[in-house]
Amino acid sequence: MYTIGQVAKFLGVSRDTLKFYEDKELVKPNQDIENGYRKYSHFDIYDITTVNFYREMDIEIKKIQELRKxxxxEGIQLLLEEKEQDVLEEIEYKKLLLKKLQIVKEDCEKIKQFLGEYIVKEMEPLEIKGQIEHFTAYDEYETLQKNTDSLKKAVTLTSLRRVISFNEEGIIEDKFIIVRKVEDFDKEIEGEILSHSKCIYTVIENGRWSTGGKNMDDYVGASLRKVALEQGYELLGLVYVNLLLTTYEDGLERVFLEIYAPIK
Structure with missing residues (x-):
């Protein structure tokens, strides 16, 4: 027979943990009637190591209590299969989280490299998954949730692209589309593919800290026309706007936008 101190020492668990297991009826050591000391048998040791095993696999206490009874x-196999599925789902979530973290890091580099600069580059293919009236059309966010690779159902504005159609007189149409980046290994694509081999590309800063809340559309349009004219390009009358990053200065947001303007 072993004391609680001895068990705690050679199993590497605290006395509080052992008492918690006892409170939850996961282990039932004998108790000396005269002095109240707990005495653990080798069967109790089996119980404790079994409980530790399941806890390390993040099995809920309630489930372990069911096992204890x-x-x-077959029942144990079913429990482990359920936990296996939970772990697989968590792995997929972590993969998606890692991918999005890497994308945001890349976006930070884009801002540092291209803010205020204008170059010609390809707009990588995007699959169009849907459309919403405006990014403030919250009643339409269910459509956005259904059509984006979101983190645990969180709505991500990075899945939206603002599409502005214009001519010499001004803006003709302004809408938001829900998109997904087309990967090289994609085999099944359901929506329309959007791509442009040549675009004038830049990153601009918006938000109340930099603009005082003023509308930047006219400024961006004039800048793109100026660059196109100087470099001998003809704009196709479309601009795609992607939110890269939002940060804050003096409590006011600084919004960094990625701009693609297709050219002939």
């Missing part, structure tokens, strides 16, 4: 081999 009665569980067939």
């Amino acid at each position: 009665s569980k067939s081999i």
Whole structure:
């Protein structure tokens, strides 16, 4: 027989943990009637190591209590299969989280490299998954949720692209489309593919800190026309706007936008 101190020492668990297991009826050591000391048998050691094993696999206490009462081999297999599915889903979530973190890091580099600069580059293919009236059309966000690779159902504005159609007289149409980047290994694509081999590309800063809340559309349009004229390009009358990053200065937002303007 072993004391609680001895068990805690050679199993590497605290006394509080052992008492918690006892409170949850996961282990039932004998108790000396005269002095109240707990005495643990080798069967109690089996119980504690089993509980530790399941806890390390993040099995809920309630599930372990069910195991402690009665569980067939088949029942244990079912429990482990359920946990396996949870772990696989968590792995997929972590992969998506890692991918989005890497994208944001890349976006930070884009801002540092291209803010205020104008170059010609390709707009990589995007699959159009849907459309909403405006990014403030919150009643339409259910459509956005259904059509984006979101983190645990969180609505991500990075899945939106603002599309502005214009001519010499001004803006003709202004809408928002829901998109997904087309990967090289994609085999099944359901929506329309949007791509442009040549675009005038830049990153601009918007937001109340830099503009005082003024509309930047006219400024951006004039800048693109000026660059196109200077470099001998003809604009196609479209501009795609992507939100890269939002940060803050003196409590006011600084919004960095990625601009693609297709050219002939």
